[in-house]
Amino acid sequence: QVVLLQSGAEVKKPGASVKVSCKASGYTFTHYGFSWVRQAPGQGLEWVGWISVYSDETRSAQKFQGRVAMTTDTSTNTAYMELRRLRSDDTAVYYCARDDRSALVYMDYWGQGTLVTVSS
Amino acid sequence: QSVLTQPPSVSGAPGQTVTISCTGSGSNIGAGHDVHWYHQLPGTAPKLLIFGNNHRPSGVPDRFSASKSGTSASLAIAGLLPEDEADYYCQSYDSSLSSSIFGGGTKLTVL
Numbered sequence: 427q428v429v430l431l432q433s434g435a436e437v438k439k440p441g442a443s444v445k446v447s448c449k450a451s452g453y454t455f456t457h458y459g460f461s462w463v464r465q466a467p468g469q470g471l472e473w474v475g476w477i478s479v480y481s482d483e484t485r486s487a488q489k490f491q492g493r494v495a496m497t498t499d500t501s502t503n504t505a506y507m508e509l510r511r512l513r514s515d516d517t518a519v520y521y522c523a524r525d526d527r528s529a530l531v532y533m534d535y536w537g538q539g540t541l542v543t544v545s546s
Numbered sequence: 547q548s549v550l551t552q553p554p555s556v557s558g559a560p561g562q563t564v565t566i567s568c569t570g571s572g573s574n575i576g577a578g579h580d581v582h583w584y585h586q587l588p589g590t591a592p593k594l595l596i597f598g599n600n601h602r603p604s605g606v607p608d609r610f611s612a613s614k615s616g617t618s619a620s621l622a623i624a625g626l627l628p629e630d631e632a633d634y635y636c637q638s639y640d641s642s643l644s645s646s647i648f649g650g651g652t653k654l655t656v657l
Contacts, residue, residue, distance in 0.1 A: 438590040461646060463592075469547065471584075471592065487645050491587050521591055530639050530646045532582040534603065536591040 428452040428534040430522055430537035437543045438512050445508040446540045448522030450527040451508050456480055461525040462507045480527040512544045550636055550649035557655040563624045569635035574647060576617035579639040583612055585632045587616045613653045631656045
């Protein structure tokens with residue numbers, strides 16, 4: 427069965443960076459992509475960005491461009507999302523989700539979420 | 547403010563049918579991009595409920611159905627059960643933003 431296992435909770439200071447990992451199992455890693463989605467406390471879902479494992483192409487929401495980097499490691503079947511220059515309003519649960527390998531389509535399997543807290 | 551507009555809340559009694567709307571524009575739903583639906587129980591990750599406007603993943607009961615027309619889409623839940631109480635989100639693609647977009651979410655309360 428498809429499982430996406432994310433790294434644990436992080437506490438960071440404003441201005442720092444955070445890197446969240448998402449280890450995939452149960453399917454052929456290179457046949458899909460990953461979207462990253464975040465959810466601030468008590469708020470709705472916000473799409474952050476997408477990476478194709480197949481082509482390494484990335485796209486991100488305009489508000490995160492220049493601040494987010496997404497990568498994958500096919501040797502460990504792991505996807506990563508790094509968010510730089512953290513602000514307090516970046517405090518949220520960050521989810522990885524399996525998406526199409528060539529386009530932004532839909533997210534059929536989700537990780538359990540990683541809480542990132544940004545506080546001085 | 548979300549690009550896709552959903553009602554903040556809906557409610558219904560057990561056994562009833564409720565619908566949740568998702569209104570977009572000409573650069574997303576109206577441009578022909580597919581609509582997908584997710585539900586999220588408190589404290590858990592979202593789960594795919596409907597993909598490609600009206601297709602249910604394996605394991606999703608046929609009490610859940612969805613449709614799309616023009617610049618809007620809707621999710622219908624028939625025969626409400628207490629365990630349907632959750633937050634529901636629509637999602638599509640926006641050509642102008644070149645981004646995936648979500649609705650603001652709708653909280654379903656089963657009375």
